[in-house]
Amino acid sequence: MYxxxxxxxxxxxxxxxxxxxxxxxxxxxxxxxxxxxAQLIDPRMIRRMSRIIKMGVAAAKECLREAGWEVPDAIITxxxxxxxxxxxxxxxxxxxxxxxLLTPTAFIQSTHNTxxxxxxxxxxxxNYNNTFVHRGFSFESALLDxxxxxxxxxxxTALVGGVDEITPVSHAILxxxxxxxxxxxxxxxxxxxxxxxxxxxxxxxxxxxxASPSGNDCAKLDDIYTFYKPADRGAVKEQIxxxxxxxxxxxxxxxxxxxxxxxxxxxxxxxxxxxxxxxGNAPAISFKQLCGEYPTATGFALWLAVHILHTxxxxxxxxxxxxxxxxxxxxYQHIHHSIYLLTAC
Amino acid sequence: MLIKPVFIAGAGVxxxxxxxxxxxxxxxxxxxxxxxNMTYLGSAHKHRxxxxxxxxxxxxLAGLTGLPAHISRTALLSSVAAKEALLQSGMDDIQxxxxxxxxxxxxxxxxxxxxxxxxxxxxNRKGRLRNVVHHECGAATEITANHLGIKNxxxxxxxxxxxxxxxxxxxxxxxxxxxxxVVVAGGADALTKFTLNGFNTLMxxxxxxxxxxxxxxxxxxxxxxxxxxxxxxxxxxxxxKKAPVCTLSGYCNxxxxxxxxxxxxxxxxxxxxxKGAMKKSGLQPGDIDYINLHGTGTQNNDIxxxxxxxxxxxxxxxxxxxxxxxxxxTLGASGGIEAVFSVLSIQHGMVYPNLRFETQMKxxxxxxxxxxxxxxxxRHVLSNSFGFGGNCSSLIFSKM
Numbered sequence: 001m002y003x004x005x006x007x008x009x010x011x012x013x014x015x016x017x018x019x020x021x022x023x024x025x026x027x028x029x030x031x032x033x034x035x036x037x038a039q040l041i042d043p044r045m046i047r048r049m050s051r052i053i054k055m056g057v058a059a060a061k062e063c064l065r066e067a068g069w070e071v072p073d074a075i076i077t078x079x080x081x082x083x084x085x086x087x088x089x090x091x092x093x094x095x096x097x098x099x100x101l102l103t104p105t106a107f108i109q110s111t112h113n114t115x116x117x118x119x120x121x122x123x124x125x126x127n128y129n130n131t132f133v134h135r136g137f138s139f140e141s142a143l144l145d146x147x148x149x150x151x152x153x154x155x156x157t158a159l160v161g162g163v164d165e166i167t168p169v170s171h172a173i174l175x176x177x178x179x180x181x182x183x184x185x186x187x188x189x190x191x192x193x194x195x196x197x198x199x200x201x202x203x204x205x206x207x208x209x210x211a212s213p214s215g216n217d218c219a220k221l222d223d224i225y226t227f228y229k230p231a232d233r234g235a236v237k238e239q240i241x242x243x244x245x246x247x248x249x250x251x252x253x254x255x256x257x258x259x260x261x262x263x264x265x266x267x268x269x270x271x272x273x274x275x276x277x278x279x280g281n282a283p284a285i286s287f288k289q290l291c292g293e294y295p296t297a298t299g300f301a302l303w304l305a306v307h308i309l310h311t312x313x314x315x316x317x318x319x320x321x322x323x324x325x326x327x328x329x330x331x332y333q334h335i336h337h338s339i340y341l342l343t344a345c
Numbered sequence: 346m347l348i349k350p351v352f353i354a355g356a357g358v359x360x361x362x363x364x365x366x367x368x369x370x371x372x373x374x375x376x377x378x379x380x381x382n383m384t385y386l387g388s389a390h391k392h393r394x395x396x397x398x399x400x401x402x403x404x405x406l407a408g409l410t411g412l413p414a415h416i417s418r419t420a421l422l423s424s425v426a427a428k429e430a431l432l433q434s435g436m437d438d439i440q441x442x443x444x445x446x447x448x449x450x451x452x453x454x455x456x457x458x459x460x461x462x463x464x465x466x467x468x469n470r471k472g473r474l475r476n477v478v479h480h481e482c483g484a485a486t487e488i489t490a491n492h493l494g495i496k497n498x499x500x501x502x503x504x505x506x507x508x509x510x511x512x513x514x515x516x517x518x519x520x521x522x523x524x525x526x527v528v529v530a531g532g533a534d535a536l537t538k539f540t541l542n543g544f545n546t547l548m549x550x551x552x553x554x555x556x557x558x559x560x561x562x563x564x565x566x567x568x569x570x571x572x573x574x575x576x577x578x579x580x581x582x583x584x585x586k587k588a589p590v591c592t593l594s595g596y597c598n599x600x601x602x603x604x605x606x607x608x609x610x611x612x613x614x615x616x617x618x619x620k621g622a623m624k625k626s627g628l629q630p631g632d633i634d635y636i637n638l639h640g641t642g643t644q645n646n647d648i649x650x651x652x653x654x655x656x657x658x659x660x661x662x663x664x665x666x667x668x669x670x671x672x673x674x675t676l677g678a679s680g681g682i683e684a685v686f687s688v689l690s691i692q693h694g695m696v697y698p699n700l701r702f703e704t705q706m707k708x709x710x711x712x713x714x715x716x717x718x719x720x721x722x723x724r725h726v727l728s729n730s731f732g733f734g735g736n737c738s739s740l741i742f743s744k745m
Contacts, residue, residue: 075600080481080483081481082482082503087539090539090542090543091458091459091462091539092462092466094459094538094539094542095459095462095463095466096466098389099388099389099390099538099542100389102542102545102546103546104543104546104547104606107539107542107543107546107547108543108547108605108606108733109605110543111451111503111505111733111734112451112482112503112504113503113504113505113732113733113734113736114605114734116504116734117600117605117733117734117735117736118605120600120602120734120735121602121603121604121605121735123602124602125600125602126599126600126601126602126613126614126617127599127600128598128599128600129504129598129599129600129734129735129736130502130504130511130515130598130736131502131503131504132500132501132502132503133453133481133482133483133501133502133503134482134483134486134499134500134501135481135483135484135487137483137499137500138483141500141501144519145515148515148518148519148522148524149518151522152518152521152522169465169469172469173465173469173474173477176470176474177474177478226498228490228496228497228498228499229496335487
């Protein structure tokens with residue numbers, strides 16, 4: 001599986017900016033650096049679009065542009081929360097107006113497949129179109145859908161994205177669940193000051209996946225694997241080792257490990273145990289200080305890995321040689337675990 | 346490219362016309378529709394809009410499943426039907442197999458969130474958190490997966506009204522590629538004020554009982570429920586005590602790319618989905634014995650779907666009906682529920698009536714079935730599921 005382009009919108013302006021001057025955030029959330037949408041989307045369409053739709057559509061368009069594709073064989077989106085702002089708007093109006101005098105726009109745009117549907121509409125693309133909405137597996141499911149379609153030769157190209165937003169309402173509710181830091185935190189120091197909770201994040205990252213090499217690919221996605229609710233840390237270790245084994249690799253073959261620490265002591269314990277028990281001295285970086293924590297944050301991790309392999313540069317490290325093989329491991333709330341393996345092209 | 350079929354070993358369903366497969370068979374044969382006045386959903390439109398509610402309270406559903414009554418009705422409905430599907434498959438133990446649960450829904454735990462939101466709007470420190478903890482679509486799936494003891498793979502799809510058809514064929518692909526051995530797939534959706542009011546703003550809800558594919562159709566009735574099928578690999582199928590019922594032989598997902606909610610007048614997406622599914626199964630239009638229509642009863646859907654059928658089948662039209670005339674439109678569950686009806690159609694040679702049909706649509710050279718029949722030679726059933734966002738999916742089930 002070849003990745004011809006990886007593009008999107010995140011709390012960081014660009015990969016180059018991460019190398020020179022990553023954007024830091026104070027408080028308990030990292031918000032997307034949004035582009036001037038008027039440059040990317042027809043202004044008549046922008047008017048009706050909520051923020052997540054704009055982010056998703058703009059990210060998808062940029063990815064297609066970088067890949068040099070007109071229309072992909074499939075458009076597959078992963079989003080845990082869907083279009084929250086429109087959902088909240090319709091819900092609030094419905095309650096305030098006691099179910100009377102409502103208008104349809106927010107309802108129409110609240111369905112979880114809106115981003116994927118709007119991309120199809122914009123491209124006039126009649127091809128395969130799917131949306132996965134499974135919490136910390138949303139993005140991984142979308143990728144697996146694309147990979148299995150490619151393996152069956154149903155398609156040869158796919159546009160796959162992970163999209164989630166923070167809204168004031170979702171932030172307020174998730175804060176009450178204790179997900180985020182109570183005290184003000186500097187994102188640059190998030191992982192060095194372990195505490196209770198993390199910082200919220202968001203993003204819209206899209207990937208142009210292709211069955212065959214184009215001669216101009218950014219990276220190769222060799223394998224992806226997810227596992228649900230492992231019994232304990234030992235089971236996580238076992239899954240990672242068997243993943244390496246099925247790819248006929250040992251830890252020494254991995255040039256860079258990218259992991260999903262988020263600053264929450266309880267959640268990060270798994271990563272600490274893996275560092276001593278599995279990775280050892282392998283060069284490793286983490287990514288949630290750059291994008292925050294959200295269910296489809298692995299989209300950002302994959303975007304980061306693709307750019308690392310493409311440029312040979314690693315944020316925060318100065319490797320003697322360009323990394324050729326990268327492994328990503330992430331878990332979302334101890335429930336959804338995912339592993340990715342990529343190689344340079 | 347022709348595909349390797351996967352085998353259907355079991356089915357489970359709950360809707361306004363019954364709490365299990367047996368009750369559904371009885372209602373479908375006797376022509377008993379599930380619509381009526383709202384009993385469980387506390388909406389301001391109670392006296393104006395009929396709905397097709399599952400005839401059990403959350404407490405009763407909880408009693409049936411052993412799950413707590415305060416969780417989302419979507420998760421309760423999902424657990425009832427998925428459990429039945431697994432029991433029916435005759436698999437005593439799923440543990441030796443790599444088993445997945447792939448579900449679908451459109452609004453997750455919205456039935457609880459909309460209550461939470463009443464208090465939350467007044468003060469964002471208020472509202473019981475247990476009413477919003479299962480808001481995400483994936484949460485209902487996990488409640489059911491945990492209930493069934495399925496852990497190798499769980500996922501959820503949400504493509505509006507085609508959601509569970511997509512879940513079924515994603516599951517089939519995972520079996521064919523030897524990623525899983527057994528997949529329980531389908532979908533669930535509970536009635537919510539959110540969806541009822543949403544569809545009401547679109548002015549596509551019928552104030553009477555719906556009349557799909559009728560010249561004088563007025564719109565749809567919303568329903569609720571869950572439907573799942575158990576798909577197995579050839580290896581698992583050969584280990585089962587009873588032979589599988591049928592196979593999933595074809596499927597296709599296409600996008601209408603016309604409008605966020607409306608279907609194109611010529612039904613481009615529907616046409617591509619049906620045609621693609623037939624190509625996959627290697628069948629010709631003449632091979633299809635029964636079409637379980639998407640048939641919502643709205644002006645727009647029925648003419649788009651009907652036009653696509655007219656184009657595809659030309660002059661030899663198979664028997665067809667919309668079982669939404671029994672169950673109402675169950676949204677994210679409809680593809681799952683109608684997959685179960687398709688499997689039963691093959692199993693018992695049944696064709697279901699399109700209830701309350703009176704006048705043939707003037708644009709179409711065919712009309713749906715109006716009487717129940719069984720013992721028919723039904724070899725191939727086409728099931729359509731089309732949704733907002735232009736998402737169109739068709740499935741084909743075939744006799745073994």
